[in-house]
Amino acid sequence: MFPKISTFKSFQISHCLILLLFLNTIHHSNSQPPTNGYTCTTTTNTSNNIYPCQTYVLYRPKPPEYLDLASIADLFNVSRLSISKPSNISNPSFSLLPDQPLFIPITCGCNPVRNQTLKSLSFARMTYTFKPDDTFYFVSTHVYGNLTTYESVEVVNPELDVLNLQIGSDAYFPIFCKCPNKTQLGNNVTCLVSYVFQPDDTLDSIAELFKVTKQSIADVNANNLGAFDTVFVPVSKLVTLHQPPGVNQTNAGGSNSTNNQTTAMNGNSDDHKKAVVGLGVGLGVSVLLLVLVSGLLIYREIEYRKKLKERELEVISRPENGGMGDQRRIIKQLEQNLLLADVSDTLDKYKIYEIDELRKATGGFGHKFLIQGSVYKGCIDGKDFAIKKMKWNAYEELKILQKVNHGNLVRLEGFSIDPEDASCYLVYEYIENGSLNSWLHENKRKLNWKARLRISIDVANGLQYIHEHTRPQVVHKDIKSSNILLDSNMRAKIANFGLARSGCNAITMHIVGTQGYIAPEYLTDGVVSPKMDVFSFGVILLELLSGREVIDEEGKVLWVSAHEIWECSDEGEKARKLMEWIDKFLQKESCSVDALTNIMTVAVACVNKDPSKRPSMVDVVYALCKSDDLFCDISGNEFSSSPITAR
Ligand SMILES: *[C@@H]1O[C@H](CO)[C@@H](O)[C@H](O)[C@H]1NC(C)=O
Ligand SMILES: *[C@@H]1O[C@H](CO)[C@@H](O)[C@H](O)[C@H]1NC(C)=O
Ligand SMILES: *[C@@H]1O[C@H](CO)[C@@H](O)[C@H](O)[C@H]1NC(C)=O
Ligand SMILES: *[C@@H]1O[C@H](CO)[C@@H](O)[C@H](O)[C@H]1NC(C)=O
Ligand SMILES: *[C@@H]1O[C@H](CO)[C@@H](O)[C@H](O)[C@H]1NC(C)=O
Ligand SMILES: *[C@@H]1O[C@H](CO)[C@@H](O)[C@H](O)[C@H]1NC(C)=O
């Protein structure tokens, strides 16, 4: 997990200072690797150009989020296979070990930069979408493992304001690379692998790793290579990496503790460090308590503002540089949110916890209690809760959570503010059985057909509720199987309203959500409407039917495959194809073909590319309930037979 924001920032600041000192002392030495990027030239005679070329970077997976091929493949916009093949990884769905070396293919180009003094730079252009707490520095050094520098990121993104990076907005990250020139090509060099010099590396160790001569590396690179500089290694053929034995997916994603309360609270990434749903204990709260609590809150706010002032001063008195602006931005945001958030509105709905109470419940937010990301499991008065640490950007979410209350939405019980480090903690009901995603794709125990149908109806009901019974309407925007939690009765609850928005048919410029679930119209035009949830719900139905991942190893999207199966007109043929495609486990269960066909028809209608042709959640609930297998008792909890079966 990441260090706390405050420690991380100071860590980063000290690094920047060290870096500056370092640069100042050795600036006169001209064979230093350039921090802004590697210049290149192109000529007008295109047949003389060596750019663009295909090359590779040697990348080392970074815990916690980049420990599986899927997320690394997304990061570099390539397929999983294109990494696993050159990297000698036998099973692409195994999770990776931190720092396990991988070859990732990139396309190296010579790109003009707007700043004329720098001419053109050679790099592979990666598009990265900012998540909370990201900075140019953090993404270059941690996410991309120093394959670029924050200075270069600034140079290629002249239009971005480093001091004010918007979460959800994109930036280009220039991954350093070079193409072999004519002489090198003549020497049988097929590519120059970008490699980050590790602190314990020597030229010899790199030569040994790539099975090349030390001299050939020295010829291509600057003399003063230091730790974390990019080294270009000329190779005629990629070496075969010796990989540690694979680790099964059950623990993929870097969480090594029980995968129980799921990724859902946190999404798979920090992107979704947001809220979940519910109404608090509200009604029972007496007027007296209300007054007490408001008093406490006002007191805290005053204290907190004092702190803010101090911090602001602290920040202003420091010199400006790359990583610094972010801290300022966060503080500005915090203050704005405090001004905006009319917390009194929510007081009667939620319990306000003492921060010490939460500390005690979670062993001081100890590692042992960490579920995933920034979500901890805590026991308060003998009852389990999921406690999520957030910035004060919780306001949007709280606004929505206030309005909804439904059995199929995860309930928010209360919150707490920690004036010490300006964070907010949201306390949710604890859902025992983890996410649907882990049940479908990681668990050995499989859900039977009846359980799957029940789950689909639960989710449909939850969505129908937020679409039809809230004013203004709420759109969840991030429906996916890891945001569906299963309770002890295997009943489904929708979690993570972090991206949810009220008010519809808006157009948004910041595309958020999860690949494979995002509706096409949202991706292309940014149109937000309940129909985008319908689409994602359709994808969940397809997952339940097929037991397949929404994007497979070859990058094929599940909803596209579903359309392919359903596009032939012959009913018998359709049914045959469907039976081939569905989860092997369901085949064994000999479900009725009619029932499966019914659900598939609903699913395919939901994932129609044209939003106006998709059914509404009301239609969906109706259609699902009509399915022969289940009598629709939405209120009931009982299960006649066990919903799960061991394989
Ligand atoms: C471009 O370069 C190639 C190879 O160097 C040469 O054969 C060709 O004549 C050049 N074309 C022009 C238009 O200069
Ligand atoms: C990812 O790569 C594909 C081509 O392989 C390209 O069309 C697409 O624009 C790329 N996406 C991003 C975000 O760069
Ligand atoms: C171009 O970049 C250099 C180095 O980052 C900087 O010193 C210079 O001011 C920039 N010029 C323009 C026109 O932005
Ligand atoms: C990248 O470089 C910085 C120093 O410039 C170092 O602190 C950091 O650990 C490096 N990151 C990785 C992933 O090696
Ligand atoms: C390049 O490869 C060819 C064939 O493999 C070989 O004959 C030639 O000697 C090699 N050239 C150099 C400079 O290594
Ligand atoms: C190719 O690159 C090498 C190493 O940087 C250099 O020594 C050589 O002169 C270059 N050859 C050409 C034709 O540019």
Ligand SMILES: *[C@@H]1O[C@H](CO)[C@@H](O)[C@H](O)[C@H]1NC(C)=O
């Ligand atoms: C691939 O990695 C495995 C595991 O380390 C190793 O046993 C095997 O020899 C490697 N493959 C090749 C072709 O070297």
Ligand SMILES: *[C@@H]1O[C@H](CO)[C@@H](O)[C@H](O)[C@H]1NC(C)=O
């Ligand atoms: C991975 O799972 C398979 C079967 O699911 C099992 O045979 C294998 O031993 C497991 N490997 C590891 C490393 O856990």
Ligand SMILES: *[C@@H]1O[C@H](CO)[C@@H](O)[C@H](O)[C@H]1NC(C)=O
């Ligand atoms: C799992 O995490 C614990 C700390 O909670 C650590 O001691 C242990 O080494 C980790 N196990 C693996 C396999 O990473």
Ligand SMILES: *[C@@H]1O[C@H](CO)[C@@H](O)[C@H](O)[C@H]1NC(C)=O
């Ligand atoms: C989740 O954890 C609880 C105890 O905290 C345990 O009883 C339950 O079996 C676990 N569920 C799964 C799916 O591992």
